[in-house]
Amino acid sequence: MEFSLINRAIQHFDGDATVVFANTDTSFDDQAVQSLIELNHFEAKVGKVLCLSLVDGFKANNVIVVGLGDTPTTDKNYIKALLSASTALEGIKAKSIMIQQLDVDQHDESWTQRTTARVMQNTTYQIQKVGTEKSDESSVESIAIQSDGDNAHELAQGQAIASGMALTRHLGDLPSNICTPTYLAETAQDLAKEFNLDCEVLEESDMSKLGMGSLLSVSKGSIEPPKLISLSYKGNGDAKPIVLVGKGVTFDSGGISLKPGAGMDEMKYDMCGAASVIGTMRAVAEMKLKVNLAIVVPAVENMPAHNASKPGDVVTSMSGQTIEVLNTDAEGRLILCDALTYVERFNPEVVIDTATLTGAVIVALGKHHCGVMANDQDLADDLISAGKTALDTAWQLPLDDEYDELLKSNFADMGNIGGREAGTVTAACFLARYAKDYRWAHLDIAGTAWVSGAKKGATGRPVPLLTQYILDQI
Ligand code: BES
Ligand code: MN
Ligand code: ZN
Numbered sequence: 001m002e003f004s005l006i007n008r009a010i011q012h013f014d015g016d017a018t019v020v021f022a023n024t025d026t027s028f029d030d031q032a033v034q035s036l037i038e039l040n041h042f043e044a045k046v047g048k049v050l051c052l053s054l055v056d057g058f059k060a061n062n063v064i065v066v067g068l069g070d071t072p073t074t075d076k077n078y079i080k081a082l083l084s085a086s087t088a089l090e091g092i093k094a095k096s097i098m099i100q101q102l103d104v105d106q107h108d109e110s111w112t113q114r115t116t117a118r119v120m121q122n123t124t125y126q127i128q129k130v131g132t133e134k135s136d137e138s139s140v141e142s143i144a145i146q147s148d149g150d151n152a153h154e155l156a157q158g159q160a161i162a163s164g165m166a167l168t169r170h171l172g173d174l175p176s177n178i179c180t181p182t183y184l185a186e187t188a189q190d191l192a193k194e195f196n197l198d199c200e201v202l203e204e205s206d207m208s209k210l211g212m213g214s215l216l217s218v219s220k221g222s223i224e225p226p227k228l229i230s231l232s233y234k235g236n237g238d239a240k241p242i243v244l245v246g247k248g249v250t251f252d253s254g255g256i257s258l259k260p261g262a263g264m265d266e267m268k269y270d271m272c273g274a275a276s277v278i279g280t281m282r283a284v285a286e287m288k289l290k291v292n293l294a295i296v297v298p299a300v301e302n303m304p305a306h307n308a309s310k311p312g313d314v315v316t317s318m319s320g321q322t323i324e325v326l327n328t329d330a331e332g333r334l335i336l337c338d339a340l341t342y343v344e345r346f347n348p349e350v351v352i353d354t355a356t357l358t359g360a361v362i363v364a365l366g367k368h369h370c371g372v373m374a375n376d377q378d379l380a381d382d383l384i385s386a387g388k389t390a391l392d393t394a395w396q397l398p399l400d401d402e403y404d405e406l407l408k409s410n411f412a413d414m415g416n417i418g419g420r421e422a423g424t425v426t427a428a429c430f431l432a433r434y435a436k437d438y439r440w441a442h443l444d445i446a447g448t449a450w451v452s453g454a455k456k457g458a459t460g461r462p463v464p465l466l467t468q469y470i471l472d473q474i
Pocket of ligand 2: 252254328329330331332
Protein backbone atom coordinates (compact mmCIF):
# COMPACT_ATOMS: atom_id res chain seq x y z
CA MET A 1 0.00 0.00 0.00
CA GLU A 2 1.40 3.39 -0.96
CA PHE A 3 0.54 6.67 0.68
CA SER A 4 0.85 10.20 -0.64
CA LEU A 5 -0.50 13.68 -0.06
CA ILE A 6 -2.68 15.25 -2.70
CA ASN A 7 -3.57 18.92 -3.05
CA ARG A 8 -6.80 18.66 -5.02
CA ALA A 9 -10.52 19.13 -4.49
CA ILE A 10 -12.34 15.88 -3.63
CA GLN A 11 -14.41 16.19 -6.82
CA HIS A 12 -11.28 16.17 -9.02
CA PHE A 13 -9.69 12.91 -7.92
CA ASP A 14 -9.99 10.46 -10.81
CA GLY A 15 -9.13 7.14 -9.11
CA ASP A 16 -11.50 4.35 -8.04
CA ALA A 17 -12.96 5.87 -4.91
CA THR A 18 -13.02 9.07 -2.89
CA VAL A 19 -13.65 8.69 0.82
CA VAL A 20 -15.52 11.65 2.29
CA PHE A 21 -16.78 12.29 5.82
CA ALA A 22 -20.14 13.43 7.13
CA ASN A 23 -21.23 14.52 10.60
CA THR A 24 -24.75 14.01 11.95
CA ASP A 25 -25.26 17.67 12.82
CA THR A 26 -23.86 19.51 9.79
CA SER A 27 -24.63 19.29 6.13
CA PHE A 28 -22.07 18.17 3.57
CA ASP A 29 -20.21 20.86 1.57
CA ASP A 30 -20.88 19.31 -1.84
CA GLN A 31 -24.49 19.80 -2.95
CA ALA A 32 -24.69 16.59 -5.01
CA VAL A 33 -23.44 14.49 -2.10
CA GLN A 34 -25.72 16.30 0.37
CA SER A 35 -28.76 15.56 -1.82
CA LEU A 36 -27.86 11.88 -1.99
CA ILE A 37 -27.32 11.78 1.79
CA GLU A 38 -30.86 13.10 2.22
CA LEU A 39 -32.33 10.89 -0.49
CA ASN A 40 -30.87 7.80 1.18
CA HIS A 41 -31.85 8.98 4.70
CA PHE A 42 -28.20 8.54 5.67
CA GLU A 43 -27.75 9.62 9.29
CA ALA A 44 -23.92 9.82 9.42
CA LYS A 45 -23.77 7.88 12.68
CA VAL A 46 -20.23 6.86 13.47
CA GLY A 47 -18.94 4.07 11.24
CA LYS A 48 -22.02 3.97 9.01
CA VAL A 49 -21.19 3.96 5.31
CA LEU A 50 -23.05 5.13 2.22
CA CYS A 51 -21.55 3.87 -1.05
CA LEU A 52 -22.39 6.10 -4.01
CA SER A 53 -21.47 5.58 -7.65
CA LEU A 54 -21.20 8.08 -10.51
CA VAL A 55 -21.97 11.13 -8.39
CA ASP A 56 -22.53 14.36 -10.28
CA GLY A 57 -19.34 16.42 -10.40
CA PHE A 58 -17.06 13.66 -9.05
CA LYS A 59 -14.43 12.14 -11.30
CA ALA A 60 -13.90 9.04 -9.13
CA ASN A 61 -16.25 6.13 -9.90
CA ASN A 62 -17.25 5.75 -6.28
CA VAL A 63 -17.82 8.14 -3.43
CA ILE A 64 -17.76 6.48 -0.03
CA VAL A 65 -19.52 8.64 2.55
CA VAL A 66 -18.51 7.67 6.08
CA GLY A 67 -20.36 8.78 9.19
CA LEU A 68 -18.44 10.47 12.01
CA GLY A 69 -21.24 11.14 14.51
CA ASP A 70 -21.56 14.59 16.04
CA THR A 71 -19.12 17.46 15.68
CA PRO A 72 -16.48 17.95 16.84
CA THR A 73 -15.11 14.71 15.41
CA THR A 74 -13.37 12.74 18.17
CA ASP A 75 -10.25 10.69 17.50
CA LYS A 76 -12.04 7.47 18.46
CA ASN A 77 -14.84 8.19 16.00
CA TYR A 78 -12.34 9.02 13.27
CA ILE A 79 -10.65 5.62 13.68
CA LYS A 80 -14.03 3.83 13.63
CA ALA A 81 -14.88 5.69 10.44
CA LEU A 82 -11.58 4.71 8.83
CA LEU A 83 -12.11 1.05 9.70
CA SER A 84 -15.60 1.11 8.15
CA ALA A 85 -14.22 2.86 5.08
CA SER A 86 -11.57 0.18 4.73
CA THR A 87 -14.19 -2.60 4.77
CA ALA A 88 -16.29 -0.75 2.19
CA LEU A 89 -13.25 -0.19 -0.05
CA GLU A 90 -12.42 -3.91 0.04
CA GLY A 91 -16.06 -4.58 -0.82
CA ILE A 92 -15.85 -2.62 -4.08
CA LYS A 93 -12.27 -3.79 -4.78
CA ALA A 94 -11.01 -0.21 -4.99
CA LYS A 95 -7.35 0.15 -5.96
CA SER A 96 -6.63 3.87 -5.97
CA ILE A 97 -8.37 5.99 -3.40
CA MET A 98 -8.36 9.48 -1.99
CA ILE A 99 -9.28 10.40 1.57
CA GLN A 100 -10.78 13.78 2.31
CA GLN A 101 -8.92 16.11 4.68
CA LEU A 102 -10.56 16.35 8.08
CA ASP A 103 -10.18 18.20 11.39
CA VAL A 104 -10.05 15.83 14.32
CA ASP A 105 -10.76 17.39 17.71
CA GLN A 106 -7.63 18.02 19.86
CA HIS A 107 -5.24 16.91 17.12
CA ASP A 108 -3.26 18.62 14.37
CA GLU A 109 -2.90 17.63 10.73
CA SER A 110 0.33 15.69 11.31
CA TRP A 111 -1.46 13.49 13.81
CA THR A 112 -4.27 12.84 11.34
CA GLN A 113 -1.85 11.96 8.56
CA ARG A 114 0.28 9.67 10.71
CA THR A 115 -2.77 7.97 12.22
CA THR A 116 -4.54 7.52 8.90
CA ALA A 117 -1.50 5.83 7.36
CA ARG A 118 -1.05 3.62 10.40
CA VAL A 119 -4.67 2.55 10.65
CA MET A 120 -5.15 1.94 6.93
CA GLN A 121 -1.86 0.04 6.62
CA ASN A 122 -2.73 -2.00 9.72
CA THR A 123 -6.00 -3.18 8.14
CA THR A 124 -3.96 -5.03 5.51
CA TYR A 125 -2.49 -7.40 8.13
CA GLN A 126 -3.48 -10.98 7.52
CA ILE A 127 -2.81 -14.01 9.65
CA GLN A 128 -0.33 -16.16 7.77
CA LYS A 129 -1.61 -19.75 7.95
CA VAL A 130 1.09 -22.34 8.54
CA GLY A 131 2.32 -23.78 5.25
CA THR A 132 0.98 -20.96 3.07
CA GLU A 133 2.84 -18.13 1.39
CA LYS A 134 2.42 -14.59 2.60
CA SER A 135 -0.41 -13.10 0.62
CA ASP A 136 -1.32 -9.43 0.39
CA GLU A 137 -4.95 -9.73 -0.54
CA SER A 138 -5.90 -6.13 0.12
CA SER A 139 -7.29 -4.57 -3.04
CA VAL A 140 -6.21 -1.05 -2.10
CA GLU A 141 -2.90 -0.14 -3.75
CA SER A 142 -2.61 3.59 -3.24
CA ILE A 143 -4.08 6.04 -0.78
CA ALA A 144 -3.82 9.78 -1.38
CA ILE A 145 -4.68 11.94 1.61
CA GLN A 146 -5.95 15.42 0.86
CA SER A 147 -3.60 18.14 2.14
CA ASP A 148 -2.24 21.58 1.21
CA GLY A 149 1.21 20.46 2.37
CA ASP A 150 3.69 18.25 0.56
CA ASN A 151 5.73 16.76 3.41
CA ALA A 152 4.87 13.06 3.49
CA HIS A 153 7.06 12.45 6.55
CA GLU A 154 4.11 11.67 8.84
CA LEU A 155 2.76 9.12 6.38
CA ALA A 156 6.09 7.29 6.41
CA GLN A 157 6.00 7.30 10.21
CA GLY A 158 2.49 5.89 10.27
CA GLN A 159 3.54 3.14 7.89
CA ALA A 160 6.62 2.32 9.96
CA ILE A 161 4.49 2.00 13.08
CA ALA A 162 2.09 -0.28 11.20
CA SER A 163 4.95 -2.43 9.97
CA GLY A 164 6.20 -2.74 13.55
CA MET A 165 2.68 -3.73 14.60
CA ALA A 166 2.48 -6.29 11.80
CA LEU A 167 5.68 -7.94 13.02
CA THR A 168 4.33 -7.95 16.58
CA ARG A 169 1.03 -9.46 15.47
CA HIS A 170 2.72 -12.05 13.30
CA LEU A 171 5.02 -13.24 16.10
CA GLY A 172 2.06 -13.37 18.49
CA ASP A 173 -0.15 -15.33 16.11
CA LEU A 174 2.52 -17.95 15.33
CA PRO A 175 2.00 -21.21 17.22
CA SER A 176 4.41 -22.02 20.01
CA ASN A 177 5.90 -25.01 18.19
CA ILE A 178 7.22 -22.53 15.61
CA CYS A 179 7.68 -19.38 17.64
CA THR A 180 10.13 -20.75 20.22
CA PRO A 181 12.77 -18.76 22.14
CA THR A 182 15.20 -19.77 19.36
CA TYR A 183 12.81 -18.42 16.73
CA LEU A 184 12.53 -15.09 18.58
CA ALA A 185 16.33 -14.89 18.70
CA GLU A 186 16.56 -15.55 14.95
CA THR A 187 13.92 -12.92 14.29
CA ALA A 188 15.99 -10.41 16.27
CA GLN A 189 19.11 -11.37 14.33
CA ASP A 190 17.28 -10.89 11.02
CA LEU A 191 16.07 -7.49 12.16
CA ALA A 192 19.61 -6.57 13.18
CA LYS A 193 20.83 -7.40 9.68
CA GLU A 194 18.04 -5.51 7.96
CA PHE A 195 18.46 -2.33 10.01
CA ASN A 196 22.11 -2.55 11.01
CA LEU A 197 21.43 -2.99 14.73
CA ASP A 198 23.65 -4.53 17.40
CA CYS A 199 22.29 -7.92 18.43
CA GLU A 200 23.40 -10.13 21.28
CA VAL A 201 21.88 -13.48 22.21
CA LEU A 202 22.86 -15.06 25.52
CA GLU A 203 22.61 -18.83 25.84
CA GLU A 204 21.73 -20.85 28.92
CA SER A 205 25.40 -21.20 29.93
CA ASP A 206 25.93 -17.41 29.65
CA MET A 207 22.90 -16.76 31.82
CA SER A 208 24.07 -19.33 34.30
CA LYS A 209 27.42 -17.53 34.61
CA LEU A 210 25.56 -14.26 35.24
CA GLY A 211 23.64 -15.94 38.06
CA MET A 212 20.20 -15.74 36.49
CA GLY A 213 18.83 -18.51 38.71
CA SER A 214 15.32 -17.12 38.63
CA LEU A 215 14.98 -17.01 34.83
CA LEU A 216 16.60 -20.43 34.44
CA SER A 217 14.26 -21.96 37.01
CA VAL A 218 11.42 -21.29 34.58
CA SER A 219 13.08 -22.64 31.43
CA LYS A 220 14.60 -25.77 32.96
CA GLY A 221 11.41 -27.83 32.64
CA SER A 222 11.31 -27.27 28.87
CA ILE A 223 13.24 -28.90 26.06
CA GLU A 224 13.45 -25.48 24.36
CA PRO A 225 16.68 -23.68 25.25
CA PRO A 226 16.17 -20.22 26.81
CA LYS A 227 17.56 -17.10 25.15
CA LEU A 228 18.26 -13.62 26.43
CA ILE A 229 18.00 -11.39 23.40
CA SER A 230 19.24 -7.78 23.16
CA LEU A 231 18.99 -5.37 20.24
CA SER A 232 20.45 -1.86 20.25
CA TYR A 233 19.72 1.02 17.94
CA LYS A 234 21.88 4.14 18.01
CA GLY A 235 20.37 7.30 16.57
CA ASN A 236 21.62 9.83 19.11
CA GLY A 237 25.36 9.55 19.78
CA ASP A 238 26.23 8.68 23.35
CA ALA A 239 22.93 9.59 24.99
CA LYS A 240 21.61 7.15 27.60
CA PRO A 241 19.21 4.72 25.92
CA ILE A 242 15.55 4.09 26.49
CA VAL A 243 15.42 0.41 27.38
CA LEU A 244 12.37 -1.76 26.69
CA VAL A 245 12.03 -5.21 28.23
CA GLY A 246 9.44 -7.67 26.89
CA LYS A 247 8.17 -10.87 28.51
CA GLY A 248 8.90 -13.69 26.08
CA VAL A 249 7.20 -16.83 27.41
CA THR A 250 6.61 -18.60 24.11
CA PHE A 251 4.15 -20.95 25.79
CA ASP A 252 2.87 -20.74 29.36
CA SER A 253 1.43 -24.08 30.44
CA GLY A 254 1.68 -22.91 34.05
CA GLY A 255 4.43 -25.44 34.73
CA ILE A 256 3.79 -27.82 37.65
CA SER A 257 1.05 -25.38 38.77
CA LEU A 258 -0.58 -26.44 35.51
CA LYS A 259 -3.26 -24.24 33.96
CA PRO A 260 -6.74 -25.62 33.23
CA GLY A 261 -7.22 -26.89 29.67
CA ALA A 262 -9.89 -24.49 28.39
CA GLY A 263 -8.36 -21.74 26.31
CA MET A 264 -4.83 -22.87 27.04
CA ASP A 265 -3.91 -22.43 23.36
CA GLU A 266 -4.00 -18.69 24.01
CA MET A 267 -0.91 -19.02 26.16
CA LYS A 268 1.07 -18.98 22.91
CA TYR A 269 0.42 -15.23 23.22
CA ASP A 270 2.45 -15.07 26.42
CA MET A 271 5.35 -13.67 24.39
CA CYS A 272 3.40 -10.62 23.21
CA GLY A 273 5.47 -8.34 25.45
CA ALA A 274 8.57 -9.59 23.62
CA ALA A 275 6.85 -9.25 20.27
CA SER A 276 5.83 -5.67 21.08
CA VAL A 277 9.34 -4.51 21.95
CA ILE A 278 10.70 -6.20 18.81
CA GLY A 279 7.96 -4.49 16.76
CA THR A 280 8.73 -1.15 18.41
CA MET A 281 12.39 -1.57 17.57
CA ARG A 282 11.45 -2.23 13.96
CA ALA A 283 9.29 0.91 13.83
CA VAL A 284 11.97 3.11 15.42
CA ALA A 285 14.72 1.77 13.14
CA GLU A 286 12.55 2.22 10.07
CA MET A 287 11.74 5.80 11.11
CA LYS A 288 15.48 6.41 11.73
CA LEU A 289 14.61 8.32 14.90
CA LYS A 290 17.25 10.40 16.67
CA VAL A 291 17.15 8.34 19.86
CA ASN A 292 19.09 5.53 21.44
CA LEU A 293 16.95 2.48 22.04
CA ALA A 294 17.74 -0.94 23.43
CA ILE A 295 15.36 -3.85 23.83
CA VAL A 296 15.88 -6.90 26.00
CA VAL A 297 13.81 -10.07 25.69
CA PRO A 298 14.04 -12.91 28.18
CA ALA A 299 12.63 -15.81 26.14
CA VAL A 300 11.63 -19.15 27.68
CA GLU A 301 8.97 -21.81 27.54
CA ASN A 302 7.15 -22.70 30.80
CA MET A 303 6.48 -26.45 30.94
CA PRO A 304 5.83 -29.13 33.55
CA ALA A 305 8.44 -31.88 33.64
CA HIS A 306 10.34 -34.11 36.06
CA ASN A 307 13.03 -31.46 36.16
CA ALA A 308 10.72 -28.44 36.29
CA SER A 309 10.54 -26.05 39.25
CA LYS A 310 8.15 -27.16 41.97
CA PRO A 311 6.05 -25.04 44.33
CA GLY A 312 8.14 -24.26 47.37
CA ASP A 313 11.48 -24.30 45.53
CA VAL A 314 13.76 -21.41 46.40
CA VAL A 315 15.84 -19.78 43.66
CA THR A 316 18.46 -17.02 43.66
CA SER A 317 18.08 -14.18 41.18
CA MET A 318 20.93 -12.32 39.47
CA SER A 319 20.41 -9.46 41.95
CA GLY A 320 21.19 -11.84 44.81
CA GLN A 321 17.64 -11.68 46.19
CA THR A 322 16.09 -15.10 46.86
CA ILE A 323 12.60 -16.11 45.77
CA GLU A 324 10.29 -18.83 47.02
CA VAL A 325 8.43 -20.11 43.94
CA LEU A 326 5.01 -20.63 45.49
CA ASN A 327 3.30 -20.91 42.11
CA THR A 328 5.16 -21.92 38.97
CA ASP A 329 2.47 -20.17 36.91
CA ALA A 330 3.69 -16.80 38.18
CA GLU A 331 6.67 -17.27 35.86
CA GLY A 332 6.67 -13.93 34.01
CA ARG A 333 8.03 -12.03 36.99
CA LEU A 334 10.67 -14.73 37.49
CA ILE A 335 12.19 -14.13 34.07
CA LEU A 336 11.62 -10.36 34.08
CA CYS A 337 13.39 -9.81 37.40
CA ASP A 338 16.67 -11.14 36.02
CA ALA A 339 16.21 -9.13 32.82
CA LEU A 340 15.61 -5.99 34.92
CA THR A 341 18.90 -6.57 36.74
CA TYR A 342 20.67 -7.29 33.45
CA VAL A 343 19.60 -3.97 31.86
CA GLU A 344 21.59 -1.97 34.43
CA ARG A 345 24.60 -2.49 32.14
CA PHE A 346 22.91 -0.32 29.49
CA ASN A 347 22.98 2.67 31.87
CA PRO A 348 19.35 3.35 30.92
CA GLU A 349 17.59 6.71 30.82
CA VAL A 350 14.37 4.83 31.60
CA VAL A 351 13.30 1.19 31.57
CA ILE A 352 9.82 0.17 30.46
CA ASP A 353 8.77 -3.45 30.57
CA THR A 354 5.75 -4.84 28.80
CA ALA A 355 4.29 -8.20 29.77
CA THR A 356 1.20 -10.37 29.60
CA LEU A 357 1.74 -10.67 33.32
CA THR A 358 -1.56 -11.22 35.10
CA GLY A 359 -5.08 -12.43 34.41
CA ALA A 360 -6.04 -10.02 37.20
CA VAL A 361 -5.46 -6.98 34.97
CA ILE A 362 -8.32 -8.20 32.77
CA VAL A 363 -10.56 -8.33 35.84
CA ALA A 364 -9.50 -4.82 36.82
CA LEU A 365 -9.47 -3.03 33.46
CA GLY A 366 -11.04 -5.34 30.88
CA LYS A 367 -9.62 -5.26 27.40
CA HIS A 368 -9.55 -1.51 26.69
CA HIS A 369 -6.68 -0.12 28.72
CA CYS A 370 -3.48 -1.85 29.63
CA GLY A 371 -2.30 -1.42 33.21
CA VAL A 372 0.59 0.92 33.96
CA MET A 373 2.58 0.99 37.20
CA ALA A 374 5.75 2.97 37.78
CA ASN A 375 8.31 4.06 40.35
CA ASP A 376 8.30 7.53 38.76
CA GLN A 377 5.08 9.51 38.33
CA ASP A 378 6.37 11.64 35.44
CA LEU A 379 7.14 8.49 33.48
CA ALA A 380 3.68 7.06 34.18
CA ASP A 381 2.12 10.37 33.08
CA ASP A 382 4.18 10.40 29.88
CA LEU A 383 3.11 6.85 29.01
CA ILE A 384 -0.55 7.59 29.71
CA SER A 385 -0.39 10.67 27.54
CA ALA A 386 1.40 8.79 24.71
CA GLY A 387 -1.30 6.13 24.92
CA LYS A 388 -4.02 8.76 24.50
CA THR A 389 -2.31 10.27 21.47
CA ALA A 390 -1.77 6.88 19.87
CA LEU A 391 -5.24 5.55 20.79
CA ASP A 392 -3.56 2.70 22.63
CA THR A 393 -4.47 3.62 26.15
CA ALA A 394 -3.10 2.78 29.59
CA TRP A 395 -4.62 3.20 33.05
CA GLN A 396 -2.53 3.56 36.17
CA LEU A 397 -2.72 1.27 39.20
CA PRO A 398 -1.03 2.06 42.53
CA LEU A 399 2.25 0.67 43.88
CA ASP A 400 2.12 1.34 47.63
CA ASP A 401 4.28 -0.42 50.22
CA GLU A 402 1.19 -2.05 51.73
CA TYR A 403 0.86 -4.20 48.61
CA ASP A 404 4.54 -5.07 48.58
CA GLU A 405 4.20 -6.56 52.07
CA LEU A 406 1.98 -9.28 50.62
CA LEU A 407 5.07 -10.82 49.01
CA LYS A 408 6.55 -11.87 52.39
CA SER A 409 7.99 -15.38 52.57
CA ASN A 410 9.20 -17.38 55.57
CA PHE A 411 11.78 -19.15 53.45
CA ALA A 412 13.25 -16.54 51.10
CA ASP A 413 13.50 -12.76 50.58
CA MET A 414 10.10 -12.88 48.86
CA GLY A 415 7.47 -15.22 47.48
CA ASN A 416 6.54 -14.99 43.82
CA ILE A 417 2.84 -14.45 44.53
CA GLY A 418 0.96 -12.12 46.83
CA GLY A 419 -2.35 -13.92 47.25
CA ARG A 420 -5.75 -13.39 45.68
CA GLU A 421 -6.08 -9.64 46.11
CA ALA A 422 -4.69 -7.02 43.72
CA GLY A 423 -2.78 -9.57 41.68
CA THR A 424 -1.67 -7.06 39.07
CA VAL A 425 -0.28 -4.71 41.70
CA THR A 426 1.56 -7.38 43.69
CA ALA A 427 3.12 -8.67 40.46
CA ALA A 428 4.38 -5.15 39.75
CA CYS A 429 5.60 -4.78 43.36
CA PHE A 430 7.68 -7.90 42.79
CA LEU A 431 9.25 -6.35 39.67
CA ALA A 432 9.79 -3.01 41.44
CA ARG A 433 12.20 -4.74 43.85
CA TYR A 434 14.51 -5.29 40.88
CA ALA A 435 14.11 -1.86 39.31
CA LYS A 436 15.30 0.37 42.16
CA ASP A 437 18.29 1.84 40.34
CA TYR A 438 16.52 3.60 37.47
CA ARG A 439 13.25 5.21 36.42
CA TRP A 440 10.98 2.32 35.58
CA ALA A 441 7.46 1.60 34.39
CA HIS A 442 5.62 -1.64 33.79
CA LEU A 443 2.81 -2.22 31.29
CA ASP A 444 0.57 -5.21 31.99
CA ILE A 445 -0.83 -6.05 28.54
CA ALA A 446 -2.57 -9.35 29.35
CA GLY A 447 -5.93 -7.82 28.38
CA THR A 448 -4.88 -5.87 25.30
CA ALA A 449 -2.23 -7.85 23.40
CA TRP A 450 -4.69 -10.15 21.67
CA VAL A 451 -8.41 -10.73 21.26
CA SER A 452 -10.19 -14.03 21.87
CA GLY A 453 -13.23 -15.52 20.19
CA ALA A 454 -14.14 -15.65 16.51
CA LYS A 455 -11.63 -12.90 15.66
CA LYS A 456 -8.86 -14.43 17.72
CA GLY A 457 -5.59 -12.73 16.91
CA ALA A 458 -2.84 -10.44 18.14
CA THR A 459 -3.57 -6.70 18.20
CA GLY A 460 -0.07 -5.22 17.89
CA ARG A 461 -0.54 -3.29 21.12
CA PRO A 462 1.29 -1.60 22.83
CA VAL A 463 3.50 -0.75 19.82
CA PRO A 464 1.53 2.48 19.13
CA LEU A 465 1.88 3.61 22.75
CA LEU A 466 5.59 2.79 22.94
CA THR A 467 6.50 4.39 19.61
CA GLN A 468 4.50 7.50 20.53
CA TYR A 469 6.33 7.70 23.87
CA ILE A 470 9.65 7.51 22.02
CA LEU A 471 8.54 10.11 19.44
CA ASP A 472 7.57 12.40 22.35
CA GLN A 473 11.12 12.18 23.78
CA ILE A 474 12.74 13.69 20.67
N1 BES B 1 0.63 -15.44 31.40
C1 BES B 1 -0.14 -15.46 32.58
C2 BES B 1 -1.09 -14.28 32.70
C3 BES B 1 -2.31 -14.33 31.81
C4 BES B 1 -3.39 -15.10 32.16
C5 BES B 1 -2.36 -13.56 30.69
C6 BES B 1 -4.51 -15.11 31.36
C7 BES B 1 -3.49 -13.55 29.89
C8 BES B 1 -4.56 -14.35 30.21
C9 BES B 1 0.78 -15.42 33.80
O1 BES B 1 1.98 -16.06 33.65
C10 BES B 1 0.04 -16.10 34.89
O2 BES B 1 -0.20 -17.26 34.78
N2 BES B 1 -0.30 -15.36 35.93
C11 BES B 1 -1.05 -15.89 37.01
C12 BES B 1 -0.46 -15.34 38.27
C13 BES B 1 -0.94 -16.03 39.51
C14 BES B 1 -0.43 -17.45 39.55
C15 BES B 1 -0.46 -15.25 40.70
C16 BES B 1 -2.50 -15.47 36.84
O3 BES B 1 -2.76 -14.36 36.37
O4 BES B 1 -3.38 -16.28 37.16
MN1 MN C 1 1.83 -18.13 34.04
ZN1 ZN D 1 2.71 -16.20 31.75
